[in-house]
Amino acid sequence: MKDLIGQAIQDYYFNNSPEDIQTESSVSEMDILPVAHLFRNYAEMNRLEKKALDTTYGKVLDVGAAAGPHSLYLQNEKKLAVTALDISPLSIEICRLRGIKKAICSSLLDFNEEKFDTILLLMNGTGIFETFDKIGIYLEKLKTLLNKKGQILIDSTDIIYMYDDLNGISLPLDSYYGEVDYFVYYKGKEEDPMTWLYLDFENLKRISAKHGFKIENLAQDGFAYLARLSLEADN
Numbered sequence: 001m002k003d004l005i006g007q008a009i010q011d012y013y014f015n016n017s018p019e020d021i022q023t024e025s026s027v028s029e030m031d032i033l034p035v036a037h038l039f040r041n042y043a044e045m046n047r048l049e050k051k052a053l054d055t056t057y058g059k060v061l062d063v064g065a066a067a068g069p070h071s072l073y074l075q076n077e078k079k080l081a082v083t084a085l086d087i088s089p090l091s092i093e094i095c096r097l098r099g100i101k102k103a104i105c106s107s108l109l110d111f112n113e114e115k116f117d118t119i120l121l122l123m124n125g126t127g128i129f130e131t132f133d134k135i136g137i138y139l140e141k142l143k144t145l146l147n148k149k150g151q152i153l154i155d156s157t158d159i160i161y162m163y164d165d166l167n168g169i170s171l172p173l174d175s176y177y178g179e180v181d182y183f184v185y186y187k188g189k190e191e192d193p194m195t196w197l198y199l200d201f202e203n204l205k206r207i208s209a210k211h212g213f214k215i216e217n218l219a220q221d222g223f224a225y226l227a228r229l230s231l232e233a234d235n
Contacts, residue, residue: 004186006090008035009067013094022185025196027162027169038067042077045069048226049122051219052153053078055228058117061085061145063108064128068095070120075100085111109141116145119152126156126199132176135199139211143231152229153218158200161223176203201225 004021011018012035021033042050053073058080062071065084068091075082076099084095084103095103104111108128119142121128129138142152159178163171171177178198184191201217204227208215212232219226 001087002189002191003088003090004184004189004191005038005066006088006094008186009038009088009094010090012036012039013067013097019187024183024185026181027159028180038069040069042073047221048155048219048224051226052120052122052155055151055153055218056080056118056120058147058150059083059114061116061119063119063121064123064125065095065100065103066091066123068098068100068103070122071095071100071103072098083113083116108138111145114145115147115150117147117150119146119150121152121154124156124196124198125154126204127182127196129197129199130195131179131197132199132203135197135204135207136211139208139213139229142229143211143213146231148231150230152213153226154204154229155224155226156197156199156201156204157224159198159223160200201227 008018008021018035021035022030023033024030053070056074060074060080060082062082062084065071065086068084071082071084074080084100085106086092087107089105092103092105129135163169163177180196182194182196205215208229213229214232216228217225218228
């Protein structure tokens with residue numbers, strides 16, 4: 001991993017000639033991600049993010065924290081104990097410089113430190129699952145990090161609308177349609193390609209139930225949704 005998003009975050013924080021991040025996927029054309037978006041405040045967040053932060057309680061794990069906008073709001077405004085987690089060492093360094101008291105560089109699967117009341121996976125949180133057949137692996141891992149009365153708040157988008165035979169984008173025959181190859185570019189460099197999962201709510205609901213979770217759709221915005229998972233035995 002070249003950590004290009006982390007580099008962009010550092011450039012923005014230190015005012016070191018930051019540029020927009022460019023992204024594209026196997027089902028979408030090149031798009032722009034302004035680095036400033038990764039430093040947004042609560043007022044600048046979308047409706048699903050605000051709902052998630054408003055619903056958050058207790059000890060919090062913020063998975064995929066990036067520059068830490070969610071962690072900072074929860075720590076400073078809601079006075080919650082937050083752990084920011086990200087695989088990007090440069091991003092975690094900036095989280096610490098921005099005042100997040102606990103920021104850890106690790107993958108979710110390698111993280112074993114403690115249990116939490118709320119686990120956040122936002123900005124298409126199902127993306128971290130990578131592929132459809134790994135969903136169960138990640139759900140079981142999340143279960144080990146969750147307190148008995150805890151909750152997982154995760155968002156995603158059903159991208160079925162992106163497939164259109166007329167535009168030459170047909171549904172894949174040998175894989176789940178929400179599995180996409182994702183590419184990131186910054187300052188002329190290309191990040192190592194990654195597999196990213198967009199997951200429809202019904203499949204998340206079905207698979208979560210197999211792993212002992214109760215699931216609720218907390219908010220919907222077009223094809224995007226915010227889900228709350230909790231352990232069946234504690235409801």
